[in-house]
Amino acid sequence: MNFLRVSKIVFGSVAVFFLLAPLFAILPLAFTNSAFLNYPIPGYSTRWFEELLTAEVWRRSIINSLIIGCGTTLLATVLGTLGALGLRGTQLSPVFSFIKTVFLLPMVVPAVVLGVGMQLMFARYGLANSYLGVIIAHTVVGVPFVVVNVLTVLQGSDRRLEQAAASLGAAPYVVLGKITLPLALPGIVSGAVFAFATSLDEVVLTLFVAGPNQRTLARQMFSTIRENISPAIAAAAFLFIVGTTLIAIALNLSVRVSQRGSRQ
C-alpha cells in the first residue's frame, strides 16, 4: 500500500520532469549574451529579444504569426462551434458519428499528407502563397480542437435549459444567443486557445502552403535552427510559451468570472 503510494509519486514526478525539462532547458538561453545557443551561459542580457523585434525577418514572422493565428482562431472557432452544435445529441445516428469522425480526422492524418494535398489544391484555386491559404490550412488542423471542446461542454449542459427558454417565449435564435452559446462559452474559449496555439506551432503545413511572405515565427525558427543556431530561437520560444500561457490564463479567468458571477 505504502509502496504503491511512493511509486505513484515517483512515477508522477518523473513523467512531469520528462514533459517540462525541455522547456526549462531552453528558456534561460533566451537571456544569454553569447552568440551561441548552448550552456553554460556566460552572462545575461535581453539582446536576443531586441534582435527579434528589430531584425526584419523576425519582426515580420511575428506579425505573420499573429495575423495567421488570429485569422485561424476566428475561422476555426466559428466553424468548430457550428459543427459541435450540429453534432450534439445525435451520437446514436451512424451518419452523424461518421461526420464527427471526419471533423476529427485532421488530428490523426499525417500533416505531410495534408500538406501535399493542400499545396496541389490551393495552387489550383489561386490560394497558394497567400495569407488566406495559410489560414485555411491552419483552420483545418485547428477545427478538431474547437469541435471536441465545445461538444464536451454542450453534451454536459442540460437540454432542458433550452426547452425552458423556448417555453418562456424565446424563438430558436434567441435560445441560441441567450442560453446555448453563453453556456458553451468555456468550451468555445478553450477551443479558441487551442486553435491559436495550434496555428502558432504549425510548421509542416506552413512549409507546404506558405510563400516567403507568409513566413511564420515557427517556420522562421525552423529554418534558423538549420542555418545558424542563434539564441534568437530561444527568445522566440520564450515569447511563444509565455504568450500562450498568459492568453490561456486570462481567457480562463474571464470565463470563470462571467460564469460564476459574484459569489459571496
Place this chain on the structure above:
Amino acid sequence: MDNSFIRFDDVSKSFGALKVVEELNLDIGKGEFVSLLGPSGSGKTTILMMLAGFENPTSGAIWSDRKRIDKLPPHKRNMGVVFQNYALFPHMTVSENIAFPLKMRGTSRADTSERVKRALDMVQLGALAERRPSQLSGGQQQRVALARALIFEPEVVLMDEPLGALDKQLREQMQLDIRDLHKRLGLTVVFVTHDQTEALTMSDRIAVFNHGKIEQIGSPSEIYDHPSTRFVAEFIGETNLVAGSVHSIDGHEAVIRLENNEVIKVVAKDRLRSGSKVVFSIRPERIGLGAGPGNTLETRISDVVYYGDHLRLLLSGGGQSFVVKTDRNRLPPSVGDSLTVSFLPSDCWAVDA
C-alpha cells in the same frame, strides 16, 4: 367543442418501433388540475413534452382553446413549464431568470421590474433577487422556477415531477403552495408525477397511465375507492387483491368462492357472471379486527409492523395473505395468534385482472 380547453385527439407517439403513447384521447377543462400518474416509462412525460411542443406526435392532433397546436413551435404556445430539475439559467441571477419571459415579450423595463418584484414577493424570495441559482437551496430554486413559469400569466401550466427532488417536508409544503396558486389564479394545471399521494392530494382529476395508455381517469376518490383495473388498484395506495370465482348471484349481492373454498359476499356488478373468475381489491384500512357485519375471515398473524400512527398486520387466511392497517391503541395479539377480521361487501371492489 363543449368545455374542454385542452384536447388530445387520438394522439400517438412512437420512437422507432417503440410505442410510447397509444391513441390518447384526453380532455382537460379550463381551470382544472389534472395529474398524469404512472410508473416511469408509462408515457406520461412524453405527453407533457408533446403538449409543451418539445416532441411532435406521430399521429393525432392536440387542441388548446379551440386552436390546433401540435404543429406550433414551443415559444408560441404560451404555456408555463416547470421542470423536474427546475432548469433555471445558471448564468443569470434569480431576478434575470424571472424577468426572462417578460423580456421575450418585449415588456417595458419599468413594468418588468415591477412585476418581477411582485413575483419574488409571491414566492417569498425578495431578499435573494441578485443571487445565482447555484446559491439557492432546492426548495428556493423550485419557487424561482414556479415564479418564472407564472409571471407571464400563461393560462396553462405544465409541471413535470416538479417536487421529485425535494425532501418530504418541503414537498408537502410545496404541494399546498401549488394547490393554493392553482385555486387563486384559476390556472389550468397538467401535473406529471409518479407519486400517488401527490396526485391524490392535489388533483381535480387523475389519469393513471400504464404502457402509454390511460388505465383509468377520474377524481381522486373514484380512482382510490373504485379502481377499474388491477394495475390501478395496486399503483394507487396499498391494497389486498383477492382472487376467486363467482358462485352465485342474488339480486345486488354475489357470493364468491375463494381459492380455499371459503365464501364471501360482495356487491354484484354487471360484469359478474356465475362461474367466472374475478379479482377483488380490498383496502387495508377497510378491514376491521374482530367479528362484524358483512364478511368474516379466520386468519393467523404472520407479522406486526409498527408505523407510529398505525400498526400494520400481515395476516394469512382464506388461502392467501392480507395486509390490515389498524389503530395502534387497539394492540392486537402477537405473531402466530389467530385473529378474526371482517369487512363489508361494499368494500370489495371487482377489478379487471
